[in-house]
Amino acid sequence: MTCxxxxxxxxxxxxxxxxxxxxxxxxxxxxxQTCCGQPGYNSGDRHSAKALALxxxxxxxxxxxxxxxxxxxxxxxxxxxxxxxxxxxxHLEKISELSRRTYELTDFLVNVAKLQKIPGNFYGSVTYxxxxxxxxxxxxxxxxxxxxxKISGLQLTEMQNCETCCGFGGTFSVKMGDISxxxxxxxxxxxxxxxxxxxALGDLGCMLxxxxxxxxxxxxxxxxxxxxxxxxxxxxV
Amino acid sequence: xxxxxxxxxxxxxxxxRDRQLQQSLSKxxxxxxxxxADAILELGNFEAYRDAAxxxxxxxxxxxxxxxxxxxxxxxxxxxxVYWAETAQDVNxxxxxxxxxxxxxxxxxxxxxxxEECALNQxxxxxxxxxxxxxxxxxxxxxxxxxxxxxxAPVVHKSKDEIADLFEQIHRKPRKTAIPxxxxxxxxxxxxxxxxxxxxxxxANFLIAETGSTLIVTNEGNGRLTTTLPRVHVAITGIxxxxxxxxxxxxxxxxxxxxxxxxxxxxxxxxxxxxxxxGESDGPENFYIVLVDAGRSKLLGGALQPMLRxxxxxxxxxxxxxxxxIGGHAYGWVYPGPMGSVLxxxxxxxxxxxxxxxxxxxxxxxxxxxxxxxxxxxxxxxLREQQMERGLRPWQERLVLKIWAWAALFPAVYSVFTxxxxxxxxxxxxxxxxxxxxxxxxxxxxxxDLPAPEGQTFRELYRHRIR
Numbered sequence: 001m002t003c004x005x006x007x008x009x010x011x012x013x014x015x016x017x018x019x020x021x022x023x024x025x026x027x028x029x030x031x032x033q034t035c036c037g038q039p040g041y042n043s044g045d046r047h048s049a050k051a052l053a054l055x056x057x058x059x060x061x062x063x064x065x066x067x068x069x070x071x072x073x074x075x076x077x078x079x080x081x082x083x084x085x086x087x088x089x090x091h092l093e094k095i096s097e098l099s100r101r102t103y104e105l106t107d108f109l110v111n112v113a114k115l116q117k118i119p120g121n122f123y124g125s126v127t128y129x130x131x132x133x134x135x136x137x138x139x140x141x142x143x144x145x146x147x148x149x150k151i152s153g154l155q156l157t158e159m160q161n162c163e164t165c166c167g168f169g170g171t172f173s174v175k176m177g178d179i180s181x182x183x184x185x186x187x188x189x190x191x192x193x194x195x196x197x198x199x200a201l202g203d204l205g206c207m208l209x210x211x212x213x214x215x216x217x218x219x220x221x222x223x224x225x226x227x228x229x230x231x232x233x234x235x236x237v
Numbered sequence: 238x239x240x241x242x243x244x245x246x247x248x249x250x251x252x253x254r255d256r257q258l259q260q261s262l263s264k265x266x267x268x269x270x271x272x273x274a275d276a277i278l279e280l281g282n283f284e285a286y287r288d289a290a291x292x293x294x295x296x297x298x299x300x301x302x303x304x305x306x307x308x309x310x311x312x313x314x315x316x317x318x319v320y321w322a323e324t325a326q327d328v329n330x331x332x333x334x335x336x337x338x339x340x341x342x343x344x345x346x347x348x349x350x351x352x353e354e355c356a357l358n359q360x361x362x363x364x365x366x367x368x369x370x371x372x373x374x375x376x377x378x379x380x381x382x383x384x385x386x387x388x389x390a391p392v393v394h395k396s397k398d399e400i401a402d403l404f405e406q407i408h409r410k411p412r413k414t415a416i417p418x419x420x421x422x423x424x425x426x427x428x429x430x431x432x433x434x435x436x437x438x439x440x441a442n443f444l445i446a447e448t449g450s451t452l453i454v455t456n457e458g459n460g461r462l463t464t465t466l467p468r469v470h471v472a473i474t475g476i477x478x479x480x481x482x483x484x485x486x487x488x489x490x491x492x493x494x495x496x497x498x499x500x501x502x503x504x505x506x507x508x509x510x511x512x513x514x515x516g517e518s519d520g521p522e523n524f525y526i527v528l529v530d531a532g533r534s535k536l537l538g539g540a541l542q543p544m545l546r547x548x549x550x551x552x553x554x555x556x557x558x559x560x561x562x563i564g565g566h567a568y569g570w571v572y573p574g575p576m577g578s579v580l581x582x583x584x585x586x587x588x589x590x591x592x593x594x595x596x597x598x599x600x601x602x603x604x605x606x607x608x609x610x611x612x613x614x615x616x617x618x619x620l621r622e623q624q625m626e627r628g629l630r631p632w633q634e635r636l637v638l639k640i641w642a643w644a645a646l647f648p649a650v651y652s653v654f655t656x657x658x659x660x661x662x663x664x665x666x667x668x669x670x671x672x673x674x675x676x677x678x679x680x681x682x683x684x685x686d687l688p689a690p691e692g693q694t695f696r697e698l699y700r701h702r703i704r
Contacts, residue, residue: 003655006655040638043638051642172599176680178246179249180681181683182562186558211688212687
């Protein structure tokens with residue numbers, strides 16, 4: 001479970017669990033898990049990223065697959081972990097093996113678990129924002145759309161420039177606040193121009209950024225939802 | 238060129254508020270991005286071309302010394318004189334000496350970004366040589382006393398109306414507004430300079446080792462006039478621009494214009510080999526080639542070496558959402574956008590360009606379009622690592638990272654932090670579930686609200702449920 005889901009949006013974590021269970025998987029969330037190390041890695045602190053990578057490696061040693069409701073975290077593990085250990089062959093093999101069994105949630109549901117029946121319902125139009133890491137590092141493009149298309153009441157309305165970055169970029173959003181805000185603003189305009197009732201996406205960072213800018217612009221109406229929330233539907237206790 | 242990269246953030250904020258600039262930028266973005274997308278479709282197997290081009294550039298750079306020596310031999314055999322310039326100052330000294338040797342009073346220039354690195358125009362002017370930029374964009378900038386804001390379209394930041402005003406004021410002719418008329422007026426002003434100049438100064442997109450030729454791609458024809466009409470021709474370019482063979486050029490030329498402007502080929506591709514021979518009416522009597530290091534060799538053999546593959550197409554900046562919103566001047570030196578965020582810290586010093594490697598969300602659009610597959614975000618990340626290692630980041634940032642990294646390794650501590658944070662932030666946000674202000678987080682809350690946490694962390698809820 002990603003650190004942002006843990007802190008900000010537990011309900012997305014539970015939605016992901018319901019989807020994986022619906023796909024017939026046995027799901028474990030390691031109790032000691034914290035963060036994949038990306039914030040440090042992208043801020044130039046390779047050392048802390050490596051320590052956290054080894055921690056993740058231990059925590060998921062017994063799992064067949066590692067699935068994250070985030071293209072950014074899955075991309076970190078799949079694309080970047082092996083590079084961290086290029087010069088340490090004693091870890092490289094295991095890390096590479098972990099990276100190969102790591103998936104972004106929708107990618108896993110479509111291509112590995114082959115989820116057929118979507119538990120969730122949604123009535124209205126949705127526009128999809130392609131998060132950068134998922135799209136460009138992992139090739140997550142059609143997977144969320146295929147899943148959303150299976151919901152009968154949901155109408156997918158593409159926005160202009162759906163592949164353009166929303167301006168989050170981790171610490172970039174705080175270090176370069178003005179530029180980041182403008183990028184978020186452009187994204188919000190595209191979302192609103194699509195006329196959709198909700199924007200769906202696959203990463204918490206983009207979600208907080210886009211929702212935060214929409215609300216500051218005075219838009220209380222457009223819903224900002226993680227794709228897992230839509231697919232998993234309301235929780236039935 | 239004066240280095241102002243340390244003012245990146247302030248300049249960027251200013252550019253974000255500049256309405257006219259914002260209009261020019263959004264126009265240009267559409268033009269370049271869509272034109273490129275169409276142009277690469279024509280190729281069919283664009284990815285295979287990218288692989289081949291990256292391979293050609295890698296081969297040249299791996300044996301750079303050999304190809305440069307071969308180039309020197311072949312170029313010299315055709316009557317050119319090759320100079321090696323270690324620094325920008327060396328370039329200026331060499332070109333001024335050549336000008337003095339030949340009694341040069343006027344030089345026309347076609348576009349050369351390397352000469353911008355060196356501030357060559359100022360050096361020549363100080364030596365009493367009149368310098369006239371002949372690339373339309375560069376000519377406009379020379380009149381306006383501004384630096385270029387893009388490596389391919391240097392004047393992309395200016396509107397047609399601004400240029401019309403400038404021409405009216407400087408040329409002292411009735412104000413024109415149609416683009417063809419403005420171009421014609423510039424051409425009329427420039428033509429006499431080509432005829433009266435003693436020296437032509439050009440850059441080179443490529444150096445061809447097997448033939449000793451320099452190659453330039455242009456759209457205006459000014460490059461050909463600059464390299465052939467004056468009696469002295471000086472070509473100035475970086476040492477990394479060498480490629481082994483003409484065959485290699487064929488591959489690279491399929492990618493360069495398509496990536497840059499979306500053209501299948503530019504209006505002119507000029508290959509210049511040696512001096513004019515006996516009985517030949519075209520070409521310079523004296524041909525000098527200045528091969529410039531100015532920081533390039535520092536990249537050799539290191540992790541940043543892939544940057545030397547760059548063929549200066551500008552696709553990375555055209556597709557960069559940061560560049561698209563702030564333009565090139567905010568970057569504060571010759572090279573803007575993602576390629577500049579790598580080159581400026583290397584050429585001008587990491588400590589003089591602290592923000593540039595951080596001026597990216599790592600969205601990956603630049604790497605995805607780069608025709609020679611330079612992993613630009615990875616290179617920027619390496620520079621961030623160097624900043625961290627050299628203690629060049631602010632202490633507050635380093636401290637926060639340290640605490641975070643430490644806590645993340647200790648799940649018990651981490652969960653205390655997150656439980657407290659989730660509760661406090663949720664409580665402050667109240668009914669509205671939005672935070673409008675965060676101490677220390679004004680970068681975020683200046684333009685956005687922060688949606689509040691739900692109040693409890695996933696891990697504590699999960700623990701309750703599986704119990």
